[in-house]
Amino acid sequence: MHPTPGLGDLPQGRPLQSEFDDGLDYPRLGTVSFRRGTLTPNQQAAWEEHWPRLGRVMSDEPINIEEWFGRSGHPTILEIGSGTGTSTVAMAPLEAETNIIAVELYKPGLAKMMGAALREGVENIRMVRGDGVEVLNRMIAPGSLDGVRIFFPDPWPKARHHKRRIIQSGPLHLIATRLKPGGILHVATDHAEYAEWISELVNVEPLLRYRGWPWAECPVLTDRQVRTKFEGRGLNMDHTITEFLWERVADDAAPAQPAPAATPEAKQPDAEQKG
Numbered sequence: 432m433h434p435t436p437g438l439g440d441l442p443q444g445r446p447l448q449s450e451f452d453d454g455l456d457y458p459r460l461g462t463v464s465f466r467r468g469t470l471t472p473n474q475q476a477a478w479e480e481h482w483p484r485l486g487r488v489m490s491d492e493p494i495n496i497e498e499w500f501g502r503s504g505h506p507t508i509l510e511i512g513s514g515t516g517t518s519t520v521a522m523a524p525l526e527a528e529t530n531i532i533a534v535e536l537y538k539p540g541l542a543k544m545m546g547a548a549l550r551e552g553v554e555n556i557r558m559v560r561g562d563g564v565e566v567l568n569r570m571i572a573p574g575s576l577d578g579v580r581i582f583f584p585d586p587w588p589k590a591r592h593h594k595r596r597i598i599q600s601g602p603l604h605l606i607a608t609r610l611k612p613g614g615i616l617h618v619a620t621d622h623a624e625y626a627e628w629i630s631e632l633v634n635v636e637p638l639l640r641y642r643g644w645p646w647a648e649c650p651v652l653t654d655r656q657v658r659t660k661f662e663g664r665g666l667n668m669d670h671t672i673t674e675f676l677w678e679r680v681a682d683d684a685a686p687a688q689p690a691p692a693a694t695p696e697a698k699q700p701d702a703e704q705k706g
């Protein structure tokens with residue numbers, strides 16, 4: 432028997448992974464471990480006080496967005512992999528009318544974001560601790576999101592880890608089903624080889640119309656006005672930032688489903704993973 436998880440802790444053991452039976456490619460997360468999982472005393476105190484209101488752990492309970500944010504009729508954007516939330520918290524006041532759901536596995540990252548949001552009086556962010564794919568699948572109703580953001584996802588550069596990448600045909604389909612028609616998927620990476628991988632997948636999902644970058648008429652809600660932490664790191668190393676935008680088409684506008692897309696082949700030998 433595993434001990435009862437603490438507040439905001441993921442259940443012990445292997446992470447929950449849905450079996451998708453649609454012939455598409457989904458990431459295999461494997462066991463997730465983090466080097467430093469502890470919170471500072473201040474973070475711990477804030478966590479205990481505010482997590483029950485601002486956060487939840489991934490589960491099979493669908494999120495009632497209006498109830499959670501305490502308001503109705505507002506657009507909702509889900510960010511997968513918010514990290515320490517530096518840019519999430521900086522951007523949220525610029526889109527105060529939008530509900531932001533930040534999904535992240537890393538507890539100290541969520542604790543840091545919570546602390547910053549509380550300090551800055553930012554009220555339009557809620558947090559889910561868990562794997563973004565599972566959160567979308569289990570907790571987000573179809574056609575309920577105006578946007579999905581994935582900024583600087585882990586590139587998993589080693590060829591044997593490519594299957595862990597979040598941008599694959601399966602998550603693209605899942606994201607499309609959770610977006611409203613007209614909703615936007617925005618992805619950015621500073622990893623050249625991951626950008627090439629994504630480029631090969633831009634047209635695999637019939638429900639997503641690829642809009643490229645830049646896209647002048649893109650609804651402003653996806654405009655990145657603040658640099659993320661990993662973007663800054665990439666720029667310091669002279670990396671090029673590559674951005675991708677897709678628009679969710681209307682259900683009846685999707686072309687007939689093509690054959691399942693294969694994951695792009697590994698293009699380079701085992702490169703070192705990021706530190």
Ligand SMILES: C[S@@+](CC[C@H](N)C(=O)[O-])C[C@H]1O[C@@H](n2cnc3c(N)ncnc32)[C@H](O)[C@@H]1O
Pocket residue numbers: 511512513514515534535536537540561562563564582583584585597659660661662
């Ligand atoms: C390279 S960091 C980028 C963080 C932030 N977006 C930024 O630009 O500074 C990637 C983050 O995504 C998180 N992550 C990776 N896979 C995830 C998944 N399947 N679901 C939720 N978070 C994930 C990692 O824990 C990590 O914090």
